[in-house]
Amino acid sequence: MRVHMPSLYVHVPFCIQKCDYCAFYSLPFRSSLDLSSLYLEGLEIEMAKRQKDAPQGVSSLFIGGGTPTVLGDRDLERLLEMIQRYFRLNLGAESTVEGNPGTITESKLAILERCGINRFSLGVQAFDDRLLKAVGRRHTASQAREAIGRLRAAGFKNINLDLMFGLPAQDMEAWQASLEEALSYSPEHLSLYGLMLEEGTPLYERYGGKTSDKMNNRLLPDDDLQAEMHDWAVERLKQAGYGHYETSNFARPGFECQHNLGYWRGEDYLGLGPGGVSCIKRVRWKNIEDARVYHDHLQSGQDPFEEAGPEALSLRECMAERIILGLRLEEGVNLNSFKRDFGRDVRDIYKDVLERYYHRGVLVIEGEYLQLNPNYSFIANTILQEFV
Numbered sequence: 001m002r003v004h005m006p007s008l009y010v011h012v013p014f015c016i017q018k019c020d021y022c023a024f025y026s027l028p029f030r031s032s033l034d035l036s037s038l039y040l041e042g043l044e045i046e047m048a049k050r051q052k053d054a055p056q057g058v059s060s061l062f063i064g065g066g067t068p069t070v071l072g073d074r075d076l077e078r079l080l081e082m083i084q085r086y087f088r089l090n091l092g093a094e095s096t097v098e099g100n101p102g103t104i105t106e107s108k109l110a111i112l113e114r115c116g117i118n119r120f121s122l123g124v125q126a127f128d129d130r131l132l133k134a135v136g137r138r139h140t141a142s143q144a145r146e147a148i149g150r151l152r153a154a155g156f157k158n159i160n161l162d163l164m165f166g167l168p169a170q171d172m173e174a175w176q177a178s179l180e181e182a183l184s185y186s187p188e189h190l191s192l193y194g195l196m197l198e199e200g201t202p203l204y205e206r207y208g209g210k211t212s213d214k215m216n217n218r219l220l221p222d223d224d225l226q227a228e229m230h231d232w233a234v235e236r237l238k239q240a241g242y243g244h245y246e247t248s249n250f251a252r253p254g255f256e257c258q259h260n261l262g263y264w265r266g267e268d269y270l271g272l273g274p275g276g277v278s279c280i281k282r283v284r285w286k287n288i289e290d291a292r293v294y295h296d297h298l299q300s301g302q303d304p305f306e307e308a309g310p311e312a313l314s315l316r317e318c319m320a321e322r323i324i325l326g327l328r329l330e331e332g333v334n335l336n337s338f339k340r341d342f343g344r345d346v347r348d349i350y351k352d353v354l355e356r357y358y359h360r361g362v363l364v365i366e367g368e369y370l371q372l373n374p375n376y377s378f379i380a381n382t383i384l385q386e387f388v
C-alpha cells in the first residue's frame, strides 16, 4: 500500500527589510518584533490542528520565507522544536532552512545542526554590491562569502545558492563573474532565477510601471540578453557537472532538492504559517497573508484560511497540473504514477495534444516518462497551455 506522506513547508514571514522586487509575503523584522511571538503562538496552534494531515509523518521539511534566519536564537529553536513535536520526519530525510547573508550566525547554525537541519539554501543573488543595491537587497557580497564559509565550517554538506540574472545594469560579464564565483565554492545545488517585475513592487514602479522613466528602462537587460545569460549558465553548469533537473534548478548528482521534486511530481504538501499553501488529497487551501489575523483566527479556534476557503480540485485540474509541473522536470511526467493516481492513461486523455507535438519531436516518451524536448523549452508555456 502507498504510504501517504506530504512534504512540510513552514513559512516565516519576516526579513531584515523588504527587497525592491519582492512580491512574497514578508514583513520588515525590526518593526514586527511583537509579531514574531504572535506568529509562533499561531503556528503552534496550526501545527496541532494540521498534524492529522500527516499521520505517517512528513517526507521532507522546508522552512522558507521570508528569511527564517532573521529570527532570534530562542525563537528559531522554539520553531524547530515545535516541528519536531508535531511532525515525524524520518532520520536522514531532507530538511532545509532558507536564509540570507547578514543573518547567519554561528549560534544559529549550531541550533540548526542540533535540530537535524541537513540542507541550507542561501539567497546570494549576486556577488556584486552594485547589483545587490540596485534591487534593494540589504546584504553585501562579502556577507555572502562569509555566510558560505560559516555554513561549511558548521558542517553543512548540502548547500544551495540562489542567483539572479536580468538585474538592472547587469551585463553578461557581471553575470558570468557571479556564477563563476558561486562555482568556486562548489555548492551542491544552484537555483537561477530571472528577475521578474511584479506589479506593486518598487522595482516595478521604477522600471515597468506607468511612471517609470525611459532612461531607467534601458538599464534592464532585454529579453534576448536574459535568454543568452540563461543559456550560457546552462552550458557552463553542464560542463561543471551539474544536472539541469528542473527549469531553474541545477544539482550535482544525488543533490536534487527532494522537497521541490515532490511538489513538481504532484505529491501532497502541507504549508503552514501566514501565506502557506497546502494541497492534501486534491483539496487546496491558502492561509491568510497577515500574521496578526492568522494568529487571531487560530487563537479563537478558526482556520486561518483566505476568504475563498479550501477548494476541491477537479480530476481534470489535477491531471493538468501534474503534466504542467512534471514537464518542468528533466525526467518529465511519470506515466505509471499518473495512471496509478488518476486511473487514466495520459496518452488517452491528451491524445490530440500529444499527437500534435509528439510527431514534431517536441514531446518525447522515454521509457515510462513523458518529457519536453529541452530544445523547445522556449515555447514551453504555449505547449503547457494546451493541457489546461
Ligand code: SF4
Pocket: 014, 015, 016, 017, 018, 019, 021, 022, 023, 024, 026, 065, 066, 067, 100, 123
Ligand atoms: S529576502 Fe527574499 S523574501 Fe525577503 S524581502 Fe527579499 S526577496 Fe522578499
